[in-house]
Amino acid sequence: MAEVLKVEKLYKTYGSGRLAVEALKGIDLTVNAGDLVALLGPSGSGKTTLLMCISLILEPTAGKVWLDGETLYDNGWKEVDIRQIRLRKIGFIFQARNLIPFLTALENVMLPLDLLGLEKKEAYRRAMELLEYMEIAERANYLPALMSGGEQQRVAIARALASSPKLLLADEPTGALDSDRGMKVMKLLKSIAREKQTAVICVTHDERMIEGFDFIYRLKDGQISLNNHPG
Amino acid sequence: MDLAIRDIRQHLGRFSATVVGIGLLFAIVLSMNGIYRGFVFEGLSLINITNPDLWVVERYRGGPINEQSLLPEFFHYSVAAIPGVEKASPFIVYPVERRIAGKSRRFTIIGYDVFTGMGGPKKLVAGRPIVQAHYEAVAHEKLGLRLGQNFRLGLHTYTVVGLTREGTSPDGEPLLYLSLPDAQEVIWLPDNEEVRNQRLRIYQSLVRPGFFTPQEAEKYLARYAVDTHKVNAILVRLAPGAQAKEVALRIQDYLYLSVFTTPEQIDIMFKGRLNRPRMQLFLFRSLLLIVCVVIIAMVIFTLTLEKIRSIAVMKLIGAPNRVIIRLIMEQSILLTACSYFIGWIVIHNTYQGWPRLVLLTPEDDLTTLGLALIGGIIASLLGIWKALKTPPALALGEQ
Numbered sequence: 001m002a003e004v005l006k007v008e009k010l011y012k013t014y015g016s017g018r019l020a021v022e023a024l025k026g027i028d029l030t031v032n033a034g035d036l037v038a039l040l041g042p043s044g045s046g047k048t049t050l051l052m053c054i055s056l057i058l059e060p061t062a063g064k065v066w067l068d069g070e071t072l073y074d075n076g077w078k079e080v081d082i083r084q085i086r087l088r089k090i091g092f093i094f095q096a097r098n099l100i101p102f103l104t105a106l107e108n109v110m111l112p113l114d115l116l117g118l119e120k121k122e123a124y125r126r127a128m129e130l131l132e133y134m135e136i137a138e139r140a141n142y143l144p145a146l147m148s149g150g151e152q153q154r155v156a157i158a159r160a161l162a163s164s165p166k167l168l169l170a171d172e173p174t175g176a177l178d179s180d181r182g183m184k185v186m187k188l189l190k191s192i193a194r195e196k197q198t199a200v201i202c203v204t205h206d207e208r209m210i211e212g213f214d215f216i217y218r219l220k221d222g223q224i225s226l227n228n229h230p231g
Numbered sequence: 232m233d234l235a236i237r238d239i240r241q242h243l244g245r246f247s248a249t250v251v252g253i254g255l256l257f258a259i260v261l262s263m264n265g266i267y268r269g270f271v272f273e274g275l276s277l278i279n280i281t282n283p284d285l286w287v288v289e290r291y292r293g294g295p296i297n298e299q300s301l302l303p304e305f306f307h308y309s310v311a312a313i314p315g316v317e318k319a320s321p322f323i324v325y326p327v328e329r330r331i332a333g334k335s336r337r338f339t340i341i342g343y344d345v346f347t348g349m350g351g352p353k354k355l356v357a358g359r360p361i362v363q364a365h366y367e368a369v370a371h372e373k374l375g376l377r378l379g380q381n382f383r384l385g386l387h388t389y390t391v392v393g394l395t396r397e398g399t400s401p402d403g404e405p406l407l408y409l410s411l412p413d414a415q416e417v418i419w420l421p422d423n424e425e426v427r428n429q430r431l432r433i434y435q436s437l438v439r440p441g442f443f444t445p446q447e448a449e450k451y452l453a454r455y456a457v458d459t460h461k462v463n464a465i466l467v468r469l470a471p472g473a474q475a476k477e478v479a480l481r482i483q484d485y486l487y488l489s490v491f492t493t494p495e496q497i498d499i500m501f502k503g504r505l506n507r508p509r510m511q512l513f514l515f516r517s518l519l520l521i522v523c524v525v526i527i528a529m530v531i532f533t534l535t536l537e538k539i540r541s542i543a544v545m546k547l548i549g550a551p552n553r554v555i556i557r558l559i560m561e562q563s564i565l566l567t568a569c570s571y572f573i574g575w576i577v578i579h580n581t582y583q584g585w586p587r588l589v590l591l592t593p594e595d596d597l598t599t600l601g602l603a604l605i606g607g608i609i610a611s612l613l614g615i616w617k618a619l620k621t622p623p624a625l626a627l628g629e630q
Contacts, residue, residue, distance in 0.1 A: 048627060051627070052624055052627065055547075057547070057622070057623050057624045057627070058624065083546075083549045083550070083551055084549065085549075086547065086548065086549040087548060087549025087550075088549070092547055092548060092626070094626060094627050098544070099544075100538075100541040100544055100545070101241070101538075101541060102234075102237050102238040102240070102241040102242075102538070102541070103234075103237055107232060107237065110232060111232060111545070111548070111550075112548055112549070114232040115548070115549060115550055115551070115554065143241070159548070171627055
């Protein structure tokens with residue numbers, strides 16, 4: 001299995017001096033292509049901070065981050081185009097209001113393809129393909145406000161997959177959904193990991209949702225531990 | 232993908248209402264341009280229509296249009312005798328408010344020598360010029376008189392023999408052309424009761440003890456008769472080859488009068504009577520333009536704030552800054568351009584109904600559009616600054 005993400009001795013401290021808060025304390029994590037990884041932990045345990053450090057939104061305090069064989073951080077940003085890496089290699093799904101409200105479902109999925117410079121015709125074809133894969137093609141021309149939360153989340157997953165990313169980061173993707181819809185979204189993430197060999201890291205606090213995940217990590221007080229037996 | 236258009240599509244109602252609101256402001260800006268141009272045009276129109284080689288006026292006066300000037304009528308003979316002068320013609324320009332055809336109207340009387348034609352109307356839209364020494368008039372259409380209509384003015388009844396459309400007084404009032412003696416009579420001849428009172432006052436002062444006997448007083452009274460033989464300026468046409476500056480100097484030196492060329496008269500008007508209102512109008516239209524830009528900036532900023540999370544999402548998925556800048560700037564330019572277009576339509580369909588001349592020029596329209604678009608770009612800067620400052624983490628609910 002190809003290594004997609006490697007994090008080594010990752011630290012993140014907010015503030016300084018007496019007010020310093022250590023959110024991450026030497027995190028080590030390796031994720032391979034097709035891996036389904038769950039990050040569990042109570043609120044404030046550092047889950048979102050870890051996600052933001054991995055996705056280059058937040059600068060770590062120390063440590064190393066490799067993505068798809070490329071060093072992104074080695075006790076300091078490496079000279080990489082962060083936006084391009086996020087656009088080409090990382091897909092994002094988050095809890096709610098994922099979609100751009102003034103774009104239709106189709107346009108939301110076409111947006112990353114447009115940013116990648118694909119021709120309109122090709123972008124349309126791929127976006128429709130993804131919407132069909134997500135079984136939401138019939139809502140292609142709907143604005144997000146006219147779709148249910150589950151439908152919106154499926155469109156968001158389609159958009160996250162548009163650029164065929166190596167890594168899919170999902171931050172509480174079922175947080176705003178009822179359990180039925182949440183289960184469906186999780187099922188989709190699993191099939192994506194299996195069929196498209198995309199590494200999926202899913203942050204959640206709901207342990208019912210992570211059945212069938214390959215690796216389950218728990219974060220507590222900024223420290224990570226592997227625990228493959230949820231509950 | 233044109234994000235700006237798609238965002239506007241979702242807020243079409245609000246966008247349209249804003250466009251109409253700012254459009255009306257732009258209509259006022261454009262109208263101020265037209266009022267400004269019209270003000271200058273009307274301010275100079277009489278000078279431009281009359282257009283003699285030289286204007287001879289009372290010494291140290293900037294008249295006859297910028298400032299009142301009064302000369303004895305016979306001075307035009309002296310002016311005509313100056314070497315280099317081909318023709319000198321008396322000229323009266325005098326604003327009045329009188330009742331014509333049952334209505335009180337403001338207008339300006341132009342009195343001129345109908346036989347030389349200098350100072351008279353240039354283009355008539357109906358009828359003919361004045362050809363008789365008395366009781367004929369050429370009226371500006373705005374006065375509302377008809378060709379052939381008789382109207383009472385002062386002591387006499389006049390007939391409209393011609394109608395003109397060109398030129399107004401500097402205040403935008405219509406012109407009424409009369410022969411010189413008619414104009415002098417209308418302007419300076421008091422009514423009979425006033426003449427009787429004046430003569431009585433003079434008579435009483437003459438027969439005071441130690442002055443004149445009643446018989447002598449009666450004899451001298453004729454000397455104090457009302458003098459209407461006054462003019463405001465003398466218009467000069469130069470002889471072929473004569474130099475305006477030299478002739479002007481001769482008139483100034485020999486006759487102790489002030490002399491101006493037509494460009495100098497225009498300059499005097501610009502620096503004098505037209506100056507402050509012109510500046511005021513310029514200031515007003517500049518302020519209006521600034522107000523438009525500020526409103527656009529506020530609207531764009533509000534629109535940006537409303538989609539700040541969407542901007543964060545775009546940044547998170549890797550949209551470069553130029554995409555976000557384009558989104559905001561394009562909206563600002565669209566808002567400006569659409570508003571300008573609405574304003575343009577409004578003013579170009581209403582300006583003819585305005586009480587004073589609104590002179591719209593393509594140059595002014597284009598300049599305003601250019602300034603508005605620059606303003607629109609400037610207006611978007613606040614929104615762009617806010618958008619660029621937005622962290623992608625906001626999409627994850629983190630700030």
